[in-house]
Amino acid sequence: MSTHLEDEPLSVGFVLLHRFTLMPFAAFVDCLRLAADEGDRSRQVRCHWTFMTSVGEAVLSSAGAAISPCERFRDPAEFDYLVVIGGVQDDGERTDSTALAYLRQAAEAGVPLVGLCTGLFALIQAGLMKGRRCCVSWYHHRDMIQRFPAIQPVADRLFIDDGDRLTCAGGAAAADLAAYLVERHLGKAWAMKSLNIMLLDEARAGTHPQPQPVVFGKIEDRLVRRAIAVIEQHMGEAISMEALAERIGTSRRNLERRFRESLGVSPLKFSRDLRLRYGLWLLHYTGKSITEIGERCGFADTAHFSRQFRSAFDMTPSEMRKRAGEPGSDQVDPFFLHIDGRPTL
Known part of the structure; x- marks a missing residue:
């Protein structure tokens, strides 16, 4: 995977699935927003981002908040990364076959895929995680084992960079992963600028342990x-x-x-x-x-x-x-x- 020069924008496409988890989405996109421009002006200068759904309409998060405007899926080659954010895992969950096909298309085009929180489940359903290490929240670990017994998830770290597959436990760790990518493409100063405005001292490494519930x-x-x-x-x-x-x-x-x-x-x-x-x-x-x-x-x-x-x-x-x-x-x-x-x- 090539690394951009610092004067080239970082382009990220978001694949938002039904009832996607709001916090990892917000943490990731806000890190991009704050790195994209001077101060808090939010212009898409150094970072570009696009929200996409299968039908190009507003999508509800797990908290009931709607994200709009959203577009239909673009050519994946337009993006440096595609970030898929999954929804609540329950008995009545729906499978977005159009989104899974789009993720497979992106993988064939060589676009790195990022699974945030339960977005990892979509990557697995699309058949894109065979033989890959994957990071999952401890909270979803058992569900992962039961539904996908061939997958070996890791639940003692924040995120895993496996080249063209990056997976993140979700929650606040999404900001750490976003800062990691911003630093890679734009430099450490822009990553730190985002985190400092978000009142975070510094980016935690992917190997940083997840907090264990006690x-x-x-x-x-x-x-x-x-x-x-x-x-x-x-x-x-x-x-x-x-x-x-x-x-x-x-x-x-x-x-x-x-x-x-x-x-x-x-x-x-x-x-x-x-x-x-x-x-x-x-x-x-x-x-x-x-x-x-x-x-x-x-x-x-x-x-x-x-x-x-x-x-x-x-x-x-x-x-x-x-x-x-x-x-x-x-x-x-x-x-x-x-x-x-x-x-x-």
Whole structure:
């Protein structure tokens, strides 16, 4: 793929599918807009962008906001990149055969394709991701495995540049990918200009890890909530209860009492269970070795991690990873440590 000189505009075509996800679209296009012109004037000088749909009419986002005007699909050779943004994945989702044919046409013409958020699903449906690495949000990882068992998605990074296929987990990471492309074509100064106006300090690399979901639920006690926040920040180490209590300005005895009143367990057990749940997530959604996972979860050695894991989940980490890879298996949900009175694993 050729790289433009800095005085040549960057041209991007957007393929917007029905009920496309709004945030990755907005983050990506706003990064282009701010890099395109001086200040906040929004003229398409250094960057050009075109919104397209199969019928050339306004399209609804997943939030109900309509994007207009949109054009019918243009010659893909007009663009440096085609960015496809998918919609909400549900039982009644529609397949846009015209859009899939257009993506295949673009691939044949050698135009790099970008799958933002669930746009990746469209690239797969078009048959354009065979043998490719692809990045997907942890939130859609299980759906991806179930629908496309031959695909090996990655859910522990923000985006993947695989040459003429770029895939992004979506959300705010779309701004990082857009800045990455702006820097490649126009230079770092323009990428940084966009991010700074968007109140982002700097672009995160594609290898930057996705934030892992950890705790879900409502906890009334503010001190317990603060303690949990500290525990989440120390997933890679077994923080002592003395250090935890000191960090939030209380005594160990009071901390333990408040945890038992709110959650029915000690903060020590809560911390261990949380780190084990994180290990479960890593087993499902990354290719890291069990030794690496044990270290990332703050266990002294693999044997210790395996013993604690088996005690919590009734199987070893190796058995859990094998089970997670079996199509149609009844998996343990690795997303959250649910809290409704007490932690459950």
